[in-house]
Amino acid sequence: MKTNRLFFIDAVRAFAILMMLQGHFIDTLLDPIYRDKSNMIFQIWSYFRGITAPTFFAISGLVFLYLLLRAKAKGDDQPRIKKGLYRGLLLIGIGYALRVDIFGWLRGDFNTYIFVIDVLQCIGLSLILLIGCYVLLRKHLQLLSLLLLVLGCLCFLTEPLYRTLDLHHIPKFFANYMTKANGSVFTILPWFGFTAFGGFLATVFFSHAHKNKFRLITVLSFFISGILLIECSSWFLMKLYYWTDIALFKSSAYYNYLFTRFGNVLLLFGVFYAAEPFLKGSLIGKIGQKTLSIYVIHFIIIFGSFTGLGLKHFFAKSLNPTEAILGAIAFMIVVCLIAFHYVKTNAFIYKNVRKLIRKIKN
Secondary structure, three states: OOOOOOOHHHHHHHHHHHHHHHHHHHHHHEOHHHOOOOOHHHHHHHHHHHHHHHHHHHHHHHHHHHHHHHHHHOOOOHHHHHHHHHHHHHHHHHHHHOOOEHHHHHOOOOOHHHHOOOHHHHHHHHHHHHHHHHHHHOOOHHHHHHHHHHHHHHHHHOHHHHOOOOOOOOOHHHHOOOOOOOOOOOOHHHHHHHHHHHHHHHHHHHHHOOOOOHHHHHHHHHHHHHHHHHHHHHHHHHHHHHHHOOHHHHHHHHOOOHHHHHHHHHHHHHHHHHOHHHOOOOHHHHHHOOHHHHHHHHHHHHHOOEOOOOHHHHHOOOEOHHHHHHHHHHHHHHHHHHHHHHOOOHHHHHHHHHHHHHHHHO
């Protein structure tokens, strides 16, 4: 089966990583007195900050499973499976490493901060779970597509059941993947749901991207589905509650941020997929190929990985809006320049970490 390269994926990842850079910078350093929720500029900033992580998880599932399906079409998916498992474990390892405080350890300060789960650990584990789904139904693409769609819906619908989950009786290392009680920023549920939906979209692209008018139909579908999820998902959940008398639907409808955020993600996908012909070889596409490098660099600069000395240490919650905006722009430029001139692609990082592991083994 002939399949096409999806150039819009890199553009979406670039947009998401840039939104993450400015979001982390402003959120960490802006003085709380300027967080005015009635201010339109702050509302727009909050909107883009709110869809950044969902976009990352969804696009990760889409690109990974799409590449896996392409490899399967060529009869060579085993190396891709192994590479995916390794990449997932590597992301988890990097996520933990970024919270290491060497100076603190030298002072004898060993705390549980290193066990806090952030986006990299959750994406890594989500990719591993996605591989499990693929291996289970690799010979039945339609069933795989249906499974991922159902898993995404279940992750979102059951959020009220695990929202305040109490796991104090199990080790924090494991509990932190399921609860934010110990400081975790992300948990595998509900965030795997976005990855599952991304995987579902990958099966659609793989099966139909070669067909005529696929781009037009898909762009329209992205916009229509996105608007329906944003405007009607809560109404539909309440209808399900009235029809079935299942309280879970009502609880989901009253705190329906997951389906609405996925609706925003679909709108974003629609914009970039419509603009894909203009994105081939563009700068934003190249930025999207360096998301891991950019993430690591920005985390070290802001949060002071390894040393405990970052921008947060010196300027936490102290900037006015003008300083925060100008600083965020400068920060994005500096991080991207470092990534372009001192670090190569994400694949370069993976390759050299593998070399390091082999040397350690030898």
